[in-house]
Amino acid sequence: MINSGLKQHLRWAWSISQGYRSKLFLYFILELICIGLSLVFVYLSKKAVDAATSPDGLPLKWLLIGIVGSIALNVGIKGYSGRLMERIKLMLTLQLQRTMLDAQMLSVWKLIKNWHTGDIQIRIQTDCEEVANTIANNVLSFGLTIIQLLASVGFLWYMDPMLALMILAISPLFVFSKIYFRKMRKLSKEVKEEESNFSKVLQENLRFRLLIRAMGIFPKRRAKLTESQQQLFLLKMRQLNFSTYTQGAMKVAMNAGYLVAFIWGIYRLQAGLISFGTMTAFLQLVARIQSPILALISYIPGFVRFRVSADRLLELQAGEIEPQVTPQQLRATKELRITDLSFRYEDKWVLQQLNLSLKAGEPTAIVGPSGKGKTTLIRLLLSLLKAEKGQITLIDQQGERPLTASHRINFAYIPQGNSLFSGTIRENLMLHAKENGPLDIDKALRLACAEFVFDFPEGVDTLVGESGMGLSEGQAQRIAIARALLHDGDIWLFDEVTSALDRTTADTLTERLLAYGKHKLCLFVTHDLHLAEKCQQRIYLD
Structure with missing residues (x-):
């Protein structure tokens, strides 16, 4: 199996995105606007709480109108950008599937005999979806999440630098280590390979179902399918267990972060150093910092699966393809x-x-x-x-x-x-x-x-x-x-x-x-x- 480097994967993904880049850029801009609107909501919420507890400042009515307006605009833009993204993913998946199918349909004979139909089907169906989802969604979402994280941390730093430092210090960034990446990639590769093996057995059992019954070998073919299913189950359970343990550690750290922010805010509020509005903003910003961190962590398995799927599709596309030529009609062949x-x-x-x-x-x-x-x-x-x-x-x-x-x-x-x-x-x-x-x-x-x-x-x-x-x-x-x-x-x-x-x-x-x-x-x-x-x-x- 091909094991390409990250640079080759990125160049390949960039070439696939051609024709969709303007739509992806529009999605990126719309999501940036939504990030800005979410911070406007936090700021106006702080002001509204302060206005409710202290009459000084902006009139409460206009602040509430601003809050409602920011939410409504955010929901509207999110709805449109979400639909746009799903459409891009669908189109990109179909295009990539056509490309891979064409490569197999036009492969030279010496390559055709080396590939099993079931393996090709699973690669075209699942791996193409994985790659398209990463190109259209995960990469942009990863960048947007970083921007959202930086913006939220900056806002919190502006309000309370010490709290911002504490939240970042206890965030579970350790999971970005190479050990985590290697383990996830190894597990993903094993699962993908076993999925292909299962698809091979399944395709043959369905294709030759009458022959299998006629030969009286149904129990053996069923046992072979069950064995492949069991192996796939064990591999997916290993993947699930690893993911559960790491996510459990993340959630413990996240809850600790929220408690720190809450306790810090309570003491600051009791000491009269912050207002009720600032306390509300603290809690909202902590959520807006922790959510992007969790999101960044959740993208890691997706990127790992993307790299494994990219290798499998590049392998599928790597063979010699018959060049397309203009048909030449003969005249009265002798x-x-x-x-x-x-x-x-x-x-x-x-x-x-x-x-x-x-x-x-x-x-x-x-x-x-x-x-x-x-x-x-x-x-x-x-x-x-x-x-x-x-x-x-x-x-x-x-x-x-x-x-x-x-x-x-x-x-x-x-x-x-x-x-x-x-x-x-x-x-x-x-x-x-x-x-x-x-x-x-x-x-x-x-x-x-x-x-x-x-x-x-x-x-x-x-x-x-x-x-x-x-x-x-x-x-x-x-x-x-x-x-x-x-x-x-x-x-x-x-x-x-x-x-x-x-x-x-x-x-x-x-x-x-x-x-x-x-x-x-x-x-x-x-x-x-x-x-x-x-x-x-x-x-x-x-």
């Missing part, structure tokens, strides 16, 4: 040529010096046992992987060019297994549809042997659950084929398109696809020898 193509996963070669030519109107089948590079070849053609050696060339009316990610728009791709999203069948079909394409939904479904959709009560507006829940594997597969046909790319990449179909349906589908795609560049990765025999070119990988 050939896709593969020359001496080689690729390996770590130390294992899965493709070595592969040579292949895909031509329009000459469908090709790639056949071979599992683990021989068939699916890897598709990923290379889609520029999801980079070849170690060799090159892939596209040839269309405009000539030859090397294959890049910008050409991905020209591919109609059917992955192996279920690839439907939750939503309606129509939403799934139109997700990848090309505007003004030659096919409509009905024709695409018929070509894909998916006429069964018309028999559903809701037709193409039938809802599909997560991972095609509610459909058989074969039904989901054929709807995915119809989706690819609606895209109408020049190059078809079909990975095991008949694997979930019976022989009759598979043969009918093959005939329809080959007839409709007679002018396409068609590549079928398959174990289906019936399909392979109907292709003009067959490549066997062994």
